[in-house]
Amino acid sequence: MxxxxxxxxxxxxxxxxxxxxxxxxxxxxxxxxxxxxxxxxxxxxxxxxxxxxxxxxxxxxxxxxxxxxxxxxxxxxxxxxxxxxxxxxxxxxxxxxxxxxxxxxxxxxxxxxxxxxxxxxxxNLNYQGYNAMDRNIIRFIMWITKGPTDAHTNVEYxxxxxxxxxxxxxxxx
CATH class of the missing domain: 3.40.50.360 (Flavodoxin domain)
Structure with a gap:
């Protein structure tokens, strides 16, 4: 091994x-x-x-x-x-x-x-685990890419x- x-x-x-x-x-x-x-x-x-x-x-x-x-x-x-x-x-x-x-x-x-x-x-998409700046950047990216934008989203992909x-x-x- x-x-x-x-x-x-x-x-x-x-x-x-x-x-x-x-x-x-x-x-x-x-x-x-x-x-x-x-x-x-x-x-x-x-x-x-x-x-x-x-x-x-x-x-x-x-x-x-x-x-x-x-x-x-x-x-x-x-x-x-x-x-x-x-x-x-x-x-x-x-x-x-x-x-x-x-x-x-x-x-x-x-x-x-x-x-x-x-x-x-x-x-993993966990908006509550991000600081305010990251949360907003990632939500914007998700909006552009048609992903989840709800601020309470926590999804493991x-x-x-x-x-x-x-x-x-x-x-x-």
């Missing part, structure tokens, strides 16, 4: 939730799994397989994701590795694959690292069966 490191960049917690779920699934398969915030990553050479997960905030991945990739590109390319992205746009069937998700495509265009295994997951399939793909890396 493998030693996995799952690194996450999460703003409102859904990417961390996906990370923890993946860690549990991989551990159930017999793997040793460590999770770490992108702000506190252990030495990568201690692990067999690397996974990086990042959320979208205001249409972009956190700049620290690209800084991490630049700093660790050699190791990311030498070891079996994968990237997943969590966003509200992935709630839409036409935008919930790496090939059709605009944020994944923007990531691939900007990143020097081109992992072979990619995935996208729908996020993550497809957990899809996360299960991704865990199996990670195991097979």
């Amino acid at each position: 493998s030693k996995f490191l799952i690194i996450y960049s999460s703003v409102h917690g859904q990417t961390l939730k996906v990370t923890n779920y993946l860690a549990d699934k991989l551990a159930q398969q017999g793997h040793q799994v460590t999770t770490a915030s992108i702000d506190d990553v252990p030495a990568l050479d201690e692990f067999d397989k690397l996974v990086l997960g990042a959320s979208i905030r205001h249409g972009k991945h956190n700049p620290s994701v690209y800084d991490f990739i630049t700093e660790h590109q050699t190791v990311l390319e030498q070891k079996p590795s994968s990237f997943f992205s969590v966003s509200l746009v992935a709630r839409k069937p036409a935008k919930n694959t790496p090939e059709t998700n605009p944020y994944m495509q923007a990531f691939l265009a900007k990143s020097q690292w081109q992992p072979k295994l990619l995935e996208v997951f729908g996020g 993550t497809d957990w069966q899809k996360v299960d399939r991704y865990a199996d793909q990670l195991s097979a890396l």
Whole structure:
């Protein structure tokens, strides 16, 4: 079995939730799994397989994701590795694959690292969990994209069966 490191960049917690779920699934398969915030990553050479997960905030991945990739590109390319992205746009069937998700495509265009295994997951829309500025920005984006705008909306769009399939793909890396 493998030693996995799952690194996450999460703003409102859904990417961390996906990370923890993946860690549990991989551990159930017999793997040793460590999770770490992108702000506190252990030495990568201690692990067999690397996974990086990042959320979208205001249409972009956190700049620290690209800084991490630049700093660790050699190791990311030498070891079996994968990237997943969590966003509200992935709630839409036409935008919930790496090939059709605009944020994944923007990531691939900007990143020097081109992992072979990619995935996208729908996020969680919880207006009450956002500060006033984020709530208004996200409501405006939802209005434009014909999503829910009620200020009391709390909907999880993550497809957990899809996360299960991704865990199996990670195991097979």
